[in-house]
Amino acid sequence: MALPDAASMMLAAAVGLVVIGFAGLMMSRHLYRLLLSLVIAEAGANLLLVMAGYRADAIAPIFTADASMPIGMVDPIPQAMVLTAIVIGVGVQALALAMIIRIRNHYGTLDMMELKARMQDEFAQLGQSATLPSKQEQTDAQ
Amino acid sequence: MLQFFPLLFSAGLLFLLTIVTGLLPFAQAPMLAGQGVLYDGIASTGAANLVTAVVLGYRGIDTLMELTILFAAAAAGSLAFSRVRRSAGLIAEPPYILDKAIGFLLPLLLVTGFYVILHGHLTPGGGFQGGVLLASAIFLPVLSRSSAQLNHEVISLIEGLAGVTFIVIGLLALYQQGAFLQPLFDHGVFGSLLSAGSLPVLYLAVGLKVGAELAGLLSTLAAEGGEDGTA
Amino acid sequence: MLNDQVVVLIAVPLLLAFFLPVMARRCKLTNVIAPAVLIAMIAVAVSFLFAFEKPFIVELGGFAAPLGIIFYIDQLSLWMLLLIPVMTLLLWPWQSLYQGSDRGRELALYMIMVAACSGLAMSGDLFNLYVFYELLAVASFGLVISSDKGMAYLAGYRYLLISAMGSVMALLGIAIIYFLTGTLTLAHLASLPDQLSNPPAAMAFVLILLGFGVKAEMFPVNAWVPEVYQATKTRVAALLAGLVSKLAVIIILKVVTLVMPAAQMYSLLLMLGLAGLIIGELSALRANTLIQTLSWSSIGQLGLVFIAFSVDSQVGLMAGIALMLHHLLVKPALFLIVENWSGSISGLTGFAKKSPLASILFVLFALSLLGVPPFPGFWAKYLLLNGLLEADGGLYQFAVFAVLAMTVVEAIYLFRIITTLYDMDAAVSKPVVATAWTNRLSILILATGLLAAVWQISPLADALAGVAAQMQDTSAIIQLVAGKQGALQ
Numbered sequence: 001m002a003l004p005d006a007a008s009m010m011l012a013a014a015v016g017l018v019v020i021g022f023a024g025l026m027m028s029r030h031l032y033r034l035l036l037s038l039v040i041a042e043a044g045a046n047l048l049l050v051m052a053g054y055r056a057d058a059i060a061p062i063f064t065a066d067a068s069m070p071i072g073m074v075d076p077i078p079q080a081m082v083l084t085a086i087v088i089g090v091g092v093q094a095l096a097l098a099m100i101i102r103i104r105n106h107y108g109t110l111d112m113m114e115l116k117a118r119m120q121d122e123f124a125q126l127g128q129s130a131t132l133p134s135k136q137e138q139t140d141a142q
Numbered sequence: 143m144l145q146f147f148p149l150l151f152s153a154g155l156l157f158l159l160t161i162v163t164g165l166l167p168f169a170q171a172p173m174l175a176g177q178g179v180l181y182d183g184i185a186s187t188g189a190a191n192l193v194t195a196v197v198l199g200y201r202g203i204d205t206l207m208e209l210t211i212l213f214a215a216a217a218a219g220s221l222a223f224s225r226v227r228r229s230a231g232l233i234a235e236p237p238y239i240l241d242k243a244i245g246f247l248l249p250l251l252l253v254t255g256f257y258v259i260l261h262g263h264l265t266p267g268g269g270f271q272g273g274v275l276l277a278s279a280i281f282l283p284v285l286s287r288s289s290a291q292l293n294h295e296v297i298s299l300i301e302g303l304a305g306v307t308f309i310v311i312g313l314l315a316l317y318q319q320g321a322f323l324q325p326l327f328d329h330g331v332f333g334s335l336l337s338a339g340s341l342p343v344l345y346l347a348v349g350l351k352v353g354a355e356l357a358g359l360l361s362t363l364a365a366e367g368g369e370d371g372t373a
Numbered sequence: 374m375l376n377d378q379v380v381v382l383i384a385v386p387l388l389l390a391f392f393l394p395v396m397a398r399r400c401k402l403t404n405v406i407a408p409a410v411l412i413a414m415i416a417v418a419v420s421f422l423f424a425f426e427k428p429f430i431v432e433l434g435g436f437a438a439p440l441g442i443i444f445y446i447d448q449l450s451l452w453m454l455l456l457i458p459v460m461t462l463l464l465w466p467w468q469s470l471y472q473g474s475d476r477g478r479e480l481a482l483y484m485i486m487v488a489a490c491s492g493l494a495m496s497g498d499l500f501n502l503y504v505f506y507e508l509l510a511v512a513s514f515g516l517v518i519s520s521d522k523g524m525a526y527l528a529g530y531r532y533l534l535i536s537a538m539g540s541v542m543a544l545l546g547i548a549i550i551y552f553l554t555g556t557l558t559l560a561h562l563a564s565l566p567d568q569l570s571n572p573p574a575a576m577a578f579v580l581i582l583l584g585f586g587v588k589a590e591m592f593p594v595n596a597w598v599p600e601v602y603q604a605t606k607t608r609v610a611a612l613l614a615g616l617v618s619k620l621a622v623i624i625i626l627k628v629v630t631l632v633m634p635a636a637q638m639y640s641l642l643l644m645l646g647l648a649g650l651i652i653g654e655l656s657a658l659r660a661n662t663l664i665q666t667l668s669w670s671s672i673g674q675l676g677l678v679f680i681a682f683s684v685d686s687q688v689g690l691m692a693g694i695a696l697m698l699h700h701l702l703v704k705p706a707l708f709l710i711v712e713n714w715s716g717s718i719s720g721l722t723g724f725a726k727k728s729p730l731a732s733i734l735f736v737l738f739a740l741s742l743l744g745v746p747p748f749p750g751f752w753a754k755y756l757l758l759n760g761l762l763e764a765d766g767g768l769y770q771f772a773v774f775a776v777l778a779m780t781v782v783e784a785i786y787l788f789r790i791i792t793t794l795y796d797m798d799a800a801v802s803k804p805v806v807a808t809a810w811t812n813r814l815s816i817l818i819l820a821t822g823l824l825a826a827v828w829q830i831s832p833l834a835d836a837l838a839g840v841a842a843q844m845q846d847t848s849a850i851i852q853l854v855a856g857k858q859g860a861l862q
Contacts, residue, residue: 003447011163018545019156025538026148034534046354048163048547053176055334056169059182060267061192073192073688075176076183078551080196083546084208087270088507091215092537094359095514098219099530101363105226106523115527123603127661127717129782162549172555172568180438200441203383203433207492207504208386211511216483217394217478218515224475296395297830298474302780305391320389321435322380361583 010051017044031100033112035093046082053078083100188329188337189263197268202323205309205344209351213305220294223362226240233314236286244286251279259349263338269345273352280357284364297358304351311340313345376431379421379446381670382414382454383489390484390766391754393858397477403608407480411487423467425451428498428593428843438498438854439556445497446832449694453494453623456701460616461487463815464608470521479519486617487495490654493620496823497854498631499547499557502624506543506585513588513617520606528604532597536587539594549577550632551612560854563631563847570635578633579641585628588621590614590675592623592648599656602668608647611708614671615701622697629682630844636685642685643768646662647775654779658786663711663718668706668788670742673779674700677757680772690841691834692756699753702826703738706819710735718793726793731808733796739787741823744780749826752834754780784858 021041028034053075061076104110107118148351187199248364253276284292286296290337312323319326331335389410397403413603431439438824459485471479496502512537517529552558555567557650562569565606587594602610653673674696683691702853710731725732741748744755754776763775825834843849 002232011168015156015159015163018159019152021541022155022538023148023152025534026151031530038534038537040543041538042544043222045541045544045548049551051168051542051543052551053171054169055171056331060266061183062264063184063190063192070604073180074172075173076196077176077190077201077557078548079193080204080625081195081547081551083193083268083270084201084204084500084504087208088211088504088540090512090531091211092514092540094356094363095215095218095511096530096533096537097363097452098222098404099514099518099526099533102222102226102518102526103225103523103530108527113602116531117526119527119600119604121214121223123600123665124205124661126715158576159545162576165571166552167551168552171415172553173557174559174561177556178440186436198433200436201501203442204501204504206387207489207501207508210390210485210488211508212513213391213509214482214515217481218518220512221475221482221515222518222526222783224471224478252717291656295398295474302391302395306388309388309391313381313388316380316384316522319435321377321431321565322433322649324435352759 007054009057010047014044014047014051017047020044029112031112031115032104033111035096039089039097040095042085046085048088049085050078050082058126071087093124144147144242146171165211168213184332187325187338188332189341189357191263191265191268191331192337194345198263198344199325200342202312206312206323206347209305209308209348211300212355214353216301216359219359223365226369241286244282248279249280251282254280255349255353256323259345260294260335260342261347264333269348270347270352273349274356276349276353277356277360279358280353284361288333292357292360292361300354301351302357302365304347304354307347308351311344315340350356376429378618379431379444379454379495380433381489382417383447383495385410385414386484386488386491386854389479390488393472393477393481394467395477397480398474398681398694402701403477403480403640404467406564407484408462410484411462411465413661415462416460418451418458422455428850428853431495433596438558442496442498442501443560444495444852445560445854446495447519447843448836449623449844450494452691452698454491455493455622456698457487457616459491460701460705463614463818464612464615464709465811467518467809467811469519471519477645479515482515482519484517486612490616490620493580493624496630497559497627499550499559499628501557502585502627503540503543503547506621506624506628507540509588509617509620510540513613516609516612517601517605520604520609522604523639524604528600535594535597539584539587540586542580546577546580546584547578550574553577558854559627560850564855566738569633574633575635575637576758578628578638582625582638582641582645585621585624586645587677588617589617589625590649590672591625591679592645592652592672592676593650595672598672599665599668602671603662603664607664607708610668611705611854614668614815615705618675619672619701622675622682625691626680626682626693626844631847631850634847640766640768641685642679642727643772645677646676646681646683646766647772647783649673650680650779651676651775653719654782656692658782661717663721663790664708666690666718666790667707667711670783671700671782673709673783674704674742677754677776680776681757681760684764684769686746686760686763687838687841687845689754690844691751691837692760694840695749695837697757699749699826701740703742703824705749706816706823707735707742708740709812709816709819710738713808718790721790721793723794723798727756728796730813731816734816735794736791737823739791743783743787747827747830749823749830749833752830 003016024037058072058074061073157350157371185193187195189195253273258267259272315324315326325339431444433442489505490507650673653669657666657669678696741750744750761769
């Protein structure tokens with residue numbers, strides 16, 4: 001069986017990364033692993049997007065001394081889009097890390113199942129308290 | 143062990159995505175918009191790197207929003223740790239090799255970072271890539287020396303000023319030429335460093351902002367401890 | 374040109390946001406300057422509302438579509454550009470936990486949210502919508518964690534995961550559409566139906582729907598809603614439920630009407646809307662606290678909005694926009710009223726004795742939410758039922774029954790709350806906390822708005838019909854953009 005060419009393999013890689021990422025998102029219990037699965041899925045989506053501009057036997061869209069004809073260059077727009085998407089991903093991941101650190105400090109665990117149970121308990125407690133919110137919480141709430 | 147329904151869902155997703163990407167016209171990009179950029183890019187912006195022409199020219203507002211996303215993430219990250227007392231410094235005793243290696247790498251990183259930023263309109267690279275290099279240059283001393291602390295005030299100042307510069311150039315274009323973020327200034331000699339009008343200036347602002355922001359964010363995340371005194 | 378200056382509604386809040394952390398450290402004016410900028414934005418939005426009747430286009434950077442990004446601004450966009458700073462000002466955090474440059478960062482996040490919402494209202498380019506949506510997402514994460522409670526971080530993290538998963542899906546959808554067409558301008562995509570009527574395009578549309586549906590509290594990606602609304606400050610929940618969700622709905626509306634107005638897509642929208650409506654209202658019935666009730670009710674109301682938009686006619690569009698704007702008015706008011714009414718509902722017996730004004734206002738907004746005449750909520754639901762009855766298809770008939778049934782459910786839990794409040798025999802079990810005057814002012818302004826809508830219902834209906842007609846006229850939109858197109862196709 002002939003090997004598929006490199007470009008088609010990259011499409012398969014993109015799809016594979018996305019599926020691995022989503023599988024990880026659904027199956028992981030550790031907060032950090034969830035974040036890593038997200039990173040993998042985003043990488044796959046970015047790879048798929050950047051290949052939208054691919055043309056066979058075309059060169060990079062940069063004018064140098066050798067390349068001065070616009071014919072035969074790949075589409076520059078997906079590359080710009082992916083640049084933006086990668087940076088957006090980095091921002092979101094950094095914020096997620098900050099949140100994970102605070103969650104760990106507050107709850108002492110990084111297991112999603114346990115954390116979810118504790119959060120539901122806290123909500124249930126909110127629903128039962130006959131006491132008033134303290135003055136501090138009241139000013140906090142505004 | 144591995145749960146059934148997520149696996150089933152993933153298998154289904156794999157199947158669907160494979161079929162869909164198989165049906166896509168791969169390597170025959172329709173290029174309805176891309177063709178126009180290839181033909182018109184130099185005339186409109188004067189940049190040799192057409193990706194930069196798209197990033198800063200045709201889709202300049204996307205870049206501005208991307209910068210703002212980083213800014214918002216860094217701001218929210220700082221906010222998350224503002225009411226927590228944290229200890230300064232990372233390493234009690236800086237390892238000798240780390241210290242010397244960083245001293246060696248630091249100028250190299252700075253030069254490479256600025257090179258990538260300033261040549262963004264001529265070669266692959268640009269503000270974001272160079273900015274990340276700058277961020278690592280700024281942050282590395284924190285890793286090696288426990289006494290080194292980033293001055294967060296200066297970082298906020300650089301962040302703010304660079305962002306403001308970007309928007310001010312855009313507003314200047316609005317009032318001079320009539321469209322927000324329209325490429326300004328003379329296009330200069332094609333292929334030289336001082337070409338492409340306002341694009342290198344914009345990329346410089348982007349690079350400085352990204353560098354300062356990421357370094358500040360890394361430093362905030364890296365600080366030790368955290369006595370959580372909140373509810 | 375006057376047109377291009379619309380962009381200042383994005384540029385100026387961002388300019389302020391970049392300055393705020395630095396400024397807040399030294400200058401005492403920061404508490405004043407941000408609301409002042411918002412008031413200025415309101416003035417600018419009002420002037421644009423009167424200046425422009427017909428839709429117009431702004432070419433960013435002077436580049437014509439499809440090479441560059443265009444903003445397509447119609448009547449609905451102009452209304453949203455006015456409502457965004459107004460709602461933000463009404464829900465402004467006058468007091469906060471933070472001082473100094475951290476307070477500046479918190480306010481910067483609000484200004485960034487305003488800029489992102491304004492961009493979403495205006496943008497006419499698919500990837501630009503994605504970028505503004507991400508900006509809104511990051512700003513909202515920051516707002517959620519600004520209440521600095523442990524559960525806020527946890528709920529915020531779960532919200533981040535769902536939102537980022539949605540973003541990956543949306544990006545996949547955008548990639549597929551770009552593979553098929555090579556362009557990103559919505560109006561341009563509307564003129565390419567041939568390239569978009571194949572299975573990959575259908576999958577791309579579903580991915581985009583689910584991706585942008587996270588903020589629009591669409592089923593099945595709305596698991597974050599009850600958690601986040603309970604965990605964070607009530608004011609932030611009000612902003613998310615009232616303002617942010619509407620902008621996400623507008624994106625979905627733009628994509629549905631322009632890119633893929635196919636029958637199957639409308640059916641999908643209908644099914645998702647029905648699921649949201651039924652699950653939301655039934656869960657609200659079982660809710661224990663007021664905030665829980667309002668969160669689930671929010672999901673239910675947005676399900677109604679999707680049901681309305683799934684009817685492919687002018688009446689459907691009118692009903693959807695009416696429901697949307699009505700919810701934008703009523704839900705933040707309800708959140709503000711219940712801000713200090715924490716604890717279980719049964720613990721609120723007899724509250725009406727101690728806070729009569731708040732209780733009356735609660736009744737007012739609840740009646741409008743329910744759809745009691747003569748409130749605007751009634752007219753919105755009436756339009757919806759009209760549209761559903763006119764549409765043919767078994768599912769639409771079922772939707773009529775579902776909407777009516779869920780209205781009954783809503784009535785049950787809302788009246789349960791009201792009777793608890795007005796239970797004159799029981800002793801008031803807990804002392805009442807006084808609300809700040811800023812809260813009261815905001816609630817009163819919103820109440821005035823509601824009553825004004827009751828009084829002016831007829832002109833409002835005409836204006837709505839005009840807005841819906843503009844949105845439906847796809848060929849006019851394509852013409853407008855094609856007329857400004859560059860040297861291409």
